Amino acid sequence: MKATEWLVPRAEGLYCAPGDFFIDPLVPVPRAVITHGHADHARPDHGAVLATEETLAIMRLRLGEDRAGATQQPLRYGEELTVGGVRLRLEPAGHVLGSAQAVMERAGTRAVVSGDYKRAPDPTCRAFAPVPCDLFVTEATFALPVFRHPDPLREIDKLLRDVKLFPDRTHVVGCYALGKCQRLIALLRQAGYDGPVWLHGALRPLCGLYERFGVALGDLRPATEAAKGELCGGIVLAPPGAIADRWARRLADPVVCLASGWMQVRQRAKSRGVELPLIISDHADWDALLTTCREVGAEDIWVTHGREDALIHALAGFGIRGRALRLIGYEEDETA
Numbered sequence: 001m002k003a004t005e006w007l008v009p010r011a012e013g014l015y016c017a018p019g020d021f022f023i024d025p026l027v028p029v030p031r032a033v034i035t036h037g038h039a040d041h042a043r044p045d046h047g048a049v050l051a052t053e054e055t056l057a058i059m060r061l062r063l064g065e066d067r068a069g070a071t072q073q074p075l076r077y078g079e080e081l082t083v084g085g086v087r088l089r090l091e092p093a094g095h096v097l098g099s100a101q102a103v104m105e106r107a108g109t110r111a112v113v114s115g116d117y118k119r120a121p122d123p124t125c126r127a128f129a130p131v132p133c134d135l136f137v138t139e140a141t142f143a144l145p146v147f148r149h150p151d152p153l154r155e156i157d158k159l160l161r162d163v164k165l166f167p168d169r170t171h172v173v174g175c176y177a178l179g180k181c182q183r184l185i186a187l188l189r190q191a192g193y194d195g196p197v198w199l200h201g202a203l204r205p206l207c208g209l210y211e212r213f214g215v216a217l218g219d220l221r222p223a224t225e226a227a228k229g230e231l232c233g234g235i236v237l238a239p240p241g242a243i244a245d246r247w248a249r250r251l252a253d254p255v256v257c258l259a260s261g262w263m264q265v266r267q268r269a270k271s272r273g274v275e276l277p278l279i280i281s282d283h284a285d286w287d288a289l290l291t292t293c294r295e296v297g298a299e300d301i302w303v304t305h306g307r308e309d310a311l312i313h314a315l316a317g318f319g320i321r322g323r324a325l326r327l328i329g330y331e332e333d334e335t336a
């Protein structure tokens with residue numbers, strides 16, 4: 001039996017028939033394997049939830065104890081479990097803390113659902129591990145040849161140079177609360193910035209969670225508690241929705257920045273009033289998608305959320321059968 005016969009796209013999401021569970025289901029189901037904590041993958045009110053310890057903690061924090069799964073079962077990276085008729089394990093996806101690929105094996109065939117992933121180094125989570133397989137399910141958020149993410153440290157350098165250039169202004173950087181925020185802070189530290197990083201209140205709980213899992217983020221302070229003038233020349237992180245509203249306008253002559261893979265599209269930066277776009281993405285770019293799809297050696301590749309057509313066309317050139325899953329409900333969002 002081929003992997004494409006026992007892993008089945010259903011309206012609820014991808015269903016592993018012999019294990020009787022869904023992966024990142026879109027609606028509440030009795031048994032779910034969750035790849036990572038972003039809202040379009042980790043939805044509330046499932047019965048039994050299996051994920052990494054980090055993802056389970058993120059789900060409890062974001063969804064509340066009572067909606068993060070009736071029962072929760074943690075699985076360490078690389079640890080193997082037999083569920084019904086499949087062997088299941090989780091391997092790092094390099095996307096955010098706790099992010100995992102679901103690796104399923106049955107009768108000598110292997111399917112891998114990668115969730116969201118990236119190949120660029122990220123000091124806040126384990127690096128993506130390519131797993132050879134027969135069926136690979138990939139995301140396609142940035143699946144167009146124009147998307148080539150630069151070295152993130154180059155973007156951080158751009159930010160730090162601007163901060164030096166305008167010592168009387170406050171740089172307010174829009175970043176998604178889970179993953180991007182903590183990666184930005186870690187990259188700033190890597191680049192030698194040891195000053196305080198000021199945080200919008202919405203970003204604090206997940207930073208605390210990362211630190212509890214051993215990701216050091218240095219001197220973090222609540223932006224609302226800054227004394228007058230303290231934010232001049234400083235760096236403030238805020239959710240993307242807050243950088244252009246009243247919250248940001250209180251800051252000293254703010255320089256509005258936004259950290260996202262979408263910042264490669266000049267028009268997007270412009271329309272959001274972003275003065276300093278930072279191209280920092282937690283998703284694979286075009287090259288990384290192609291490299292990964294070839295590296296895993298799968299003869300079938302299913303493509304979710306994004307520009308499926310371009311990727312499927314490119315895969316055909318390598319003799320790989322591609323298929324667009326068109327699962328509704330995975331949003332193109334700020335997490336990119």
Ligand SMILES: [Zn+2]
Binds near residue numbers: 036038095116335
């Ligand atoms: Zn994600």
Ligand SMILES: [Zn+2]
Binds near residue numbers: 040
């Ligand atoms: Zn996603």
